Amino acid sequence: MTESPFSEELAPSRSRPPWQYALVAVPLLVAGLVFWWGYNRAQPHQFSGAVIQGLTAAPDFSLSSDSGPVSLSDHRGKLVVLYFGYTFCPDVCPTTLQDVADAIEILDDDDAKDVQLIFVTVDPVRDTAERLGEYVRHFDESFLGVTGTEEEIGSVATLYGIYYRAGEGSEATGYLMEHTATLLVIDREGNLKEVIPFGVDSEGIAADFEYMLR
Amino acid sequence: MRRIWAALAAAVLLAAAGCAGGADIEVTDAWGRPSPSAASNGALYMMIANNTDSVDHLVAVSSSACGVAELHESIMSDGVMSMSPVGSAGIEIPAGGEATLEVGGLHVMCIDKQADFIAGDTYEVTLEFDKAGSLTVDVEIREG
CATH class of the missing domain: 3.40.30.10 (Glutaredoxin)
Incomplete structure (x- = not known):
């Protein structure tokens, strides 16, 4: 069995603390929700019939x-x-x-x-x-x-x-x-x-x- | 002593056979909609699973809640709804598969209802299968 030369890069980085991800994820989620809300409001009523x-x-x-x-x-x-x-x-x-x-x-x-x-x-x-x-x-x-x-x-x-x-x-x-x-x-x-x-x-x-x- | 063991073994075997037999056809989610006496008829719905490896057919239904119970199918075509009794072969329950009796499709038509169907009531309905024989299930009256 030979060791992959990429194994170092592919291994997940453990140096970043998890709360840092929240700094990106939370604003993204909020932006998404705001967009979704605005998009829905702008749509004309969709009739079922x-x-x-x-x-x-x-x-x-x-x-x-x-x-x-x-x-x-x-x-x-x-x-x-x-x-x-x-x-x-x-x-x-x-x-x-x-x-x-x-x-x-x-x-x-x-x-x-x-x-x-x-x-x-x-x-x-x-x-x-x-x-x-x-x-x-x-x-x-x-x-x-x-x-x-x-x-x-x-x-x-x-x-x-x-x-x-x-x-x-x-x-x-x-x-x-x-x-x-x-x-x-x-x-x-x-x-x-x-x-x-x-x-x-x-x-x-x-x-x-x-x-x-x- | 030996006789007791033999009797016990026989009892266990019989019980096992009984359980397996009961699970050949499984009926779940059997229900009907509440309706007043002004509605002569009611529809009953359910899911029927066939756990055997051979096809079976639901050929007849009866219940003391209905003057007569028949297997019917609603068919919608170009917005026009028609309903008719299913053929004499009954409703096919594929081997290892299931048949669904549901709103706007196959259903048991309970003709000449013997009582108002009130939410919370349950009625016994006996289903006759071509191979599995008869099976009695409880049908619950509820809103959707």
């Missing part, structure tokens, strides 16, 4: 809840979140409603009061106004669940580009609905502003709500 550019007036509609008729225009001045689903749906619909409820929890009280979720059933045959009311209030007391005739639901869905149809289920489930599972966000002025896909977490939803409420 697709932003609708320009002014797209959200078409008005009127459907029935267990506390009477509900029109979109009743809620002008608030951020209205529209979701099309059905109470028979065990997976994606309750997950989405819980995510929105959690997002509202994250907001401060003033902002939270200014968010109105309206759940429109795509299964008016099985979803009565009473069932819908009980279902949506399980997630948040402020949520509204609305239904109508098959024709009324069909025309509202068409206005908002929502696809749905009754698909095959099993003997036990009966038919199962296929439906567009996005959240549509309408701003205080009544313009359709954002489409949030399934899978965005409550923090992401809350950040978007907060931004649009400003």
Whole structure:
């Protein structure tokens, strides 16, 4: 075994006391944090969903809840979140409603009061106004669940580009609905502003709500 | 005396075999979301690990918490969500691998819930595997 001629240089230097490293490391860390903070502040808000550019007036509609008729225009001045689903749906619909409820929890009280979720059933045959009311209030007391005739639901869905149809289920489930599972966000002025896909977490939803409420 | 030793040895062997058998299929993180009675159905999620070197299939599920329990899959395509029962082969649990039943994917569809699902409750669910036979697990009701 021969000794490497470089072994002397490669050996770690033990002469420097450790606190001297802190003289370099701490200012570097502080500079990094300041830069990161400033960089983040300078960035425009990153939406979690697709932003609708320009002014797209959200078409008005009127459907029935267990506390009477509900029109979109009743809620002008608030951020209205529209979701099309059905109470028979065990997976994606309750997950989405819980995510929105959690997002509202994250907001401060003033902002939270200014968010109105309206759940429109795509299964008016099985979803009565009473069932819908009980279902949506399980997630948040402020949520509204609305239904109508098959024709009324069909025309509202068409206005908002929502696809749905009754698909095959099993003997036990009966038919199962296929439906567009996005959240549509309408701003205080009544313009359709954002489409949030399934899978965005409550923090992401809350950040978007907060931004649009400003 | 010899008989006692033989009996002890047999007991130890049986216990060892029992433990190994129990660990062939391991189910962890079994949960479901709280839901009111207005929701007829609920979804149950879990992680199923197959510790054997041969593939197995989850073919059926039952629980006293559900009128009927079926294996379903949510499929998202172009923003449209559809859900349908999985085929008769069931859910594959690869040899030495795992299958995840999760939000927006494979799940147990608990049809005609027999109770409100309240956070903190647990329900027994029996899983039927093609090779491993039946396994009963506790499913916890909790928020996410």
